[in-house]
Amino acid sequence: MLGSGLAFALAGCTSGEPEQGSPMLAGTGAPVIVPGAPGEPGRTAKPGERVGRSESRPSAADVLFAQRMIPHHRQALEMAGLAPSRAGDPGVLRLCERIAAGQLPEIGVMSSWLRALGREAPAGHPEHTSGDGYGMASVEEMNRLRSARGAAFDALLLRLMTRHHEGAVRMAGEELSGGTDQTIRKMAQDVASGQGVEIGRMRKLMR
Template sequence: MTTRQARTWAGVTLAAVLLLVLGIALARRGGPATPVARPVTATASPTPSPTATGGAAPPVIVPGRPGEPASVRAGQEVRDAAPPRYNSLDVWFVRMMIPHHQQALEMAALAPDRAADPRVRAVADRIRAAQQPEIGVMRAWLTTRGLPAEVPDHDHGTMRGMQSAEAMRQLAAARGAEFDRRFVRMMTDHHQGAVAMATDLLKVGVDQTMQEFANSVAAEQTVEIGRLGELLPSS
């Protein structure tokens, strides 16, 4: 190999070595940063309700009447078929029955000092024990619904079973057997009026609480009429 050839070979070798060193240096420093893809977290979208999408509402178990099995009905059907909470006839019944009960309490309050028959006094005691709390129930029913109890310019004396002011004065003036006869006659008529009012509401009312209340009034005062009839059959 000549001196010129040796120099050429040495130059090529040196260039190769430099390229190799440069490649290693670049590899250690690292090349351009490659973006790293971040994992994407999927967010579950809320499941729309059946009613929002127009689908059927969940079924509802509807209790049956006493002695009857429960039934399963579509939720939308039950909601649509639900009656209103109360109607004007429910309100009228409550507003009329409050003063009706109040007069019964006035009559019963006269018995302890005027009745001769202890059974008459016992009936009066039961009336006070039953009807005073019932007035509270009816007033609370109106208050809960934001309804006043008073009916302006209404003559309560026209209600069935209500006793006239004169009859009430005569009852207050009576004593002994005379009081007993008047009390039995007047309270029987009074109870019959209450039973008629309650029976009417059972036909036209829609409020469940008042339906139960009217049914209770009709049943209890019918029993009381029977007791009154046993006291003085000839009155």
């Protein structure tokens, strides 16, 4: 699905548009807006000014976000993958399906981004204690989740996944405060908004 969206976006470009990465010459058509730094307003380019994509290198915060969020997402996928054979509430099953559909493509984007920088994407996910600050489930919690069925599974899954999502939102906030790469900042914005919505859904299911 991610690939089809990208293909659609590329198909929308006409032959008369500059390629991505190519400089544009201000004053030859419509006003060209130069984006400002994160949190700052843009400006209109001066006539004759060549404007291209930002050449600023990704910050350490961008790399750290991707390296942390990939294994974080993988654990969420592992938890969600238990639902088809264990969940008792259809709402919990649907929630887990949405989590899988949203987070799997995000892992692909972040992994490709890291490889483009010459870095390997983290493999698997490390075992964490529940006190890691980002909501990762501990080995003991994951074992309890694997053993639970029906209403007991639903309750534990919702509690663990809510905490997990809250940790992801916290991580996204750190990226938005210190990151500079627009791809990763957009990913952080999507994580913060999307998982914030899912937190609300999970709290309703817990009632």
